[in-house]
Amino acid sequence: MRNHYDQSDVQYILNELAAKVAAAFDPNQPLNIIGIRTRGETIAQRLTTLLKSRGFKNIGRGVLDVTLYRDDLSEIGPAPLAGPTEISVPLDGIPLLLVDDVLFTGRSVRSALDALVDFGRPAVIRLAVLVDRGGRELPIAADYVGITLPHVPRDARVNVHLVETDGIDEIVVEPKEAR
Amino acid sequence: MSPGHGHKSGFKWTRKHLLGLQDLSAEEIEHVMTTADSFKEVSTRSVKKVPALRGRVLVNTFFEDSTRTRTSFSLAASRLSADVIDFSEKTSSTSKGETLIDTARNIEAMGIDIIVLRHPAAGAAETVSRHVNCSVVNAGDGAHEHPTQGLLDLYTIRERFGKVAGLKVAVVGDIVNSRVARSNIWALTKMGAEVILVGPPTLLPRTFERFGVRVVHDFDQVIGQVDVINMLRVQFERIKSSQFPSVREFTRFFGLTSDRFNRCKKDVFIMHPGPMNRGIEISSKIADGPQSGILTQVTNGLAVRMAVLYLVTQAQSQVA
Numbered sequence: 001m002r003n004h005y006d007q008s009d010v011q012y013i014l015n016e017l018a019a020k021v022a023a024a025f026d027p028n029q030p031l032n033i034i035g036i037r038t039r040g041e042t043i044a045q046r047l048t049t050l051l052k053s054r055g056f057k058n059i060g061r062g063v064l065d066v067t068l069y070r071d072d073l074s075e076i077g078p079a080p081l082a083g084p085t086e087i088s089v090p091l092d093g094i095p096l097l098l099v100d101d102v103l104f105t106g107r108s109v110r111s112a113l114d115a116l117v118d119f120g121r122p123a124v125i126r127l128a129v130l131v132d133r134g135g136r137e138l139p140i141a142a143d144y145v146g147i148t149l150p151h152v153p154r155d156a157r158v159n160v161h162l163v164e165t166d167g168i169d170e171i172v173v174e175p176k177e178a179r
Numbered sequence: 180m181s182p183g184h185g186h187k188s189g190f191k192w193t194r195k196h197l198l199g200l201q202d203l204s205a206e207e208i209e210h211v212m213t214t215a216d217s218f219k220e221v222s223t224r225s226v227k228k229v230p231a232l233r234g235r236v237l238v239n240t241f242f243e244d245s246t247r248t249r250t251s252f253s254l255a256a257s258r259l260s261a262d263v264i265d266f267s268e269k270t271s272s273t274s275k276g277e278t279l280i281d282t283a284r285n286i287e288a289m290g291i292d293i294i295v296l297r298h299p300a301a302g303a304a305e306t307v308s309r310h311v312n313c314s315v316v317n318a319g320d321g322a323h324e325h326p327t328q329g330l331l332d333l334y335t336i337r338e339r340f341g342k343v344a345g346l347k348v349a350v351v352g353d354i355v356n357s358r359v360a361r362s363n364i365w366a367l368t369k370m371g372a373e374v375i376l377v378g379p380p381t382l383l384p385r386t387f388e389r390f391g392v393r394v395v396h397d398f399d400q401v402i403g404q405v406d407v408i409n410m411l412r413v414q415f416e417r418i419k420s421s422q423f424p425s426v427r428e429f430t431r432f433f434g435l436t437s438d439r440f441n442r443c444k445k446d447v448f449i450m451h452p453g454p455m456n457r458g459i460e461i462s463s464k465i466a467d468g469p470q471s472g473i474l475t476q477v478t479n480g481l482a483v484r485m486a487v488l489y490l491v492t493q494a495q496s497q498v499a
Contacts, residue, residue: 065217067217067231068217068221068229068230068231068259068489069229069230069231073231073493080493081210081213081214081217082214082217082218082231082489083217084216084217084219084220085217085220085221085224086220114230115229118224118225118226118228118229119224119225119226
């Protein structure tokens with residue numbers, strides 16, 4: 001198994017992801033793309049750009065911070081910094097694409113679904129992730145996946161680094177002993 | 180995603196009590212401000228509630244009258260999905276002679292997570308915090324501190340000007356009896372503002388200079404220089420008559436009248452912690468005017484108290 005994916009790999013994976021999403025939605029109909037803070041938001045931005053170049057005309061954007069909806073808040077202390085959620089587009093009746101960087105236990109996505117309910121009632125909610133590393137603790141699955149890494153040990157860490165937040169595009173799998 | 184995602188720095192909040200601002204670092208104060216930004220957003224949603232403190236219980240323990248602080252804490256707790264209990268001194272066993280510490284321990288024994296305490300004795304919150312395991316948030320202890328008021332005043336100034344450092348802030352009135360003044364002094368000086376205290380010598384002794392602030396007994400001397408004027412309430416119930424000039428005299432020398440307002444900087448920002456004595460420390464026209472931040476302070480108080488309740492509760496799991 002590879003432990004490192006470089007800039008051109010990330011570019012390729014993102015393009016694959018954009019192609020899968022583009023095939024699933026009508027470019028002439030409204031679509032809301034909501035990223036989960038922090039790196040899900042960056043990926044949502046990139047996907048939006050790629051989808052626009054594929055002819056999508058009517059994309060609404062938003063950012064979701066799920067910190068206050070986490071089910072492990074009482075265990076993880078000290079308080080993680082809760083960022084603001086920015087959803088100013090109407091969600092009711094419009095398809096919504098939820099975007100995150102890595103899908104692991106599924107708990108962030110569960111928190112995000114709880115949070116979205118407070119903002120409206122989308123026609124459908126679909127999930128796009130750059131990396132699916134397995135290890136689900138909840139009955140949650142992604143609809144569109146950039147790359148699947150099925151054999152990452154539970155105690156390893158999958159880090160997605162992006163130019164906008166980290167200065168470099170890469171995916172790094174860090175085994176336990178490296179930390 | 181790792182639990183620490185979203186951190187802008189490596190800073191970790193570790194206080195499970197908020198007793199005063201004197202002990203807080205500038206970094207801690209800034210962390211409360213940043214956290215409050217996020218909670219302000221919650222209040223703009225159609226569903227104004229998040230589940231962060233679901234299953235937690237907060238008790239408002241007020242040994243002095245309060246309208247906005249108590250209501251603000253209750254609403255802040257509700258918006259975080261915590262349950263709220265109100266403990267009223269008049270109908271409680273304190274009137275049968277129970278001590279404050281016994282009262283607090285009994286309240287805690289019922290499974291309370293946060294005690295919000297207002298008490299006429301300076302240091303009451305600190306004392307209680309040493310005898311309970313739950314979080315204690317000081318909602319005013321005598322003339323000592325009112326930390327959430329200091330934080331919300333700071334937040335409101337920061338929001339208005341986009342910064343705090345370098346601003347000149349006048350705090351005017353009955354300083355010696357004011358916990359709001361003390362918490363303002365700590366918050367503002369730590370964040371780099373210049374604080375100018377204004378009041379008659381009987382209500383503003385020179386000893387305040389040791390806190391690194393200017394002490395001025397002539398309001399008109401500084402009125403044209405300041406960016407913010409925070410008018411304190413004349414506390415009729417707290418002042419000894421010999422300290423205090425007549426009400427007319429106070430208004431004449433220290434009231435924010437239209438005449439004084441006209442000599443202020445054009446973009447001066449007017450604040451008041453409430454409740455106001457209209458026509459005494461502040462004229463109605465100014466209090467209700469476009470440069471008044473008084474109602475904004477109340478709105479921001481909610482976000483700041485949500486941030487404080489969230490932070491102290493999260494710190495419990497790691498300290499306890």
